[in-house]
Amino acid sequence: MSADRLTLPAPAKLNLMLHILGRRPDGYHELQTLFQFLDYGDELSFAVREDGDIRLHTEIDGVPHDSNLIVKAARALQNQSACRLGIDIWLKKVLPMGGGIGGGSSDAATTLLGLNHLWNLGWDADRLAALGLTLGADVPVFVRGYAAFAEGVGEILTPEYPEEPWYLVLVPQVSVSTAEIFSDPLLTRDTPPIKVRPVPKGNSRNDCLPVVARRYPAVHNALKLLGNYTEARLTGTGSCVFGAFPNKAEADKVSALLTETHTGFVAKGSNVSMLHRELQDLL
Known part of the structure; x- marks a missing residue:
């Protein structure tokens, strides 16, 4: 094993808006969302092994080693x-x-990009994003690394350039199940699509918010508290x-x-x- 380590960030993301247009025959939902990154996130360190083994040395409560998206991506x-x-x-x-800020998906994307570099594979962003999509719908946006308007199930990406303010993010101490929210019968599934680009200002609605706030009182309370100072929004589910x-x-x-x-x-x-700013420095 090499003693040299490469350390890379795995940034958080926000969904600045999230509209659900309908449900597809395969059970997934057609949506439109606007992704932006945060200069805050997890951190992964990598060291190449010569024996072919893939080992994640950090245990995550409730997530077996082989089920972790990092290991799956590698x-x-x-x-x-x-x-x-x-x-x-x-x-x-x-x-x-x-939390809806992309932790697992971002970790997976950082793993793909980091190993592509360390293993000298030479894969381009399209190929890495296609592989990332098999791991999760949000992985491609982290692989590509630019703020984007997303369609389909979140994999059709168009670059966007929203304002870059400072954000306060509150973290209610609950874990929201995406599958649970998307299967809720009260979820809005008929929002008309946005057809103009860039996304017009004022489109900050998240169709998941009413369902999440009803199911999770801690989220409802955080929205109410932050709403005393600024427009309070939900990211993802x-x-x-x-x-x-x-x-x-x-x-x-x-x-x-x-x-x-509140945390x-x-x-x-x-x-x-x-992540992409750091990768550019390595080239």
């Missing part, structure tokens, strides 16, 4: 590329599970709640008031993933 890339090298992986986990501020000082001020009783963090919105 094995999928190893199999598809016929690479004989292996990898040791360490994870510094800060993003909550079931939750549980995380966020609000935008014009500068870090304003976000920090409200954070100091709210994080006495949360302040982060800068970014239209380019911090």
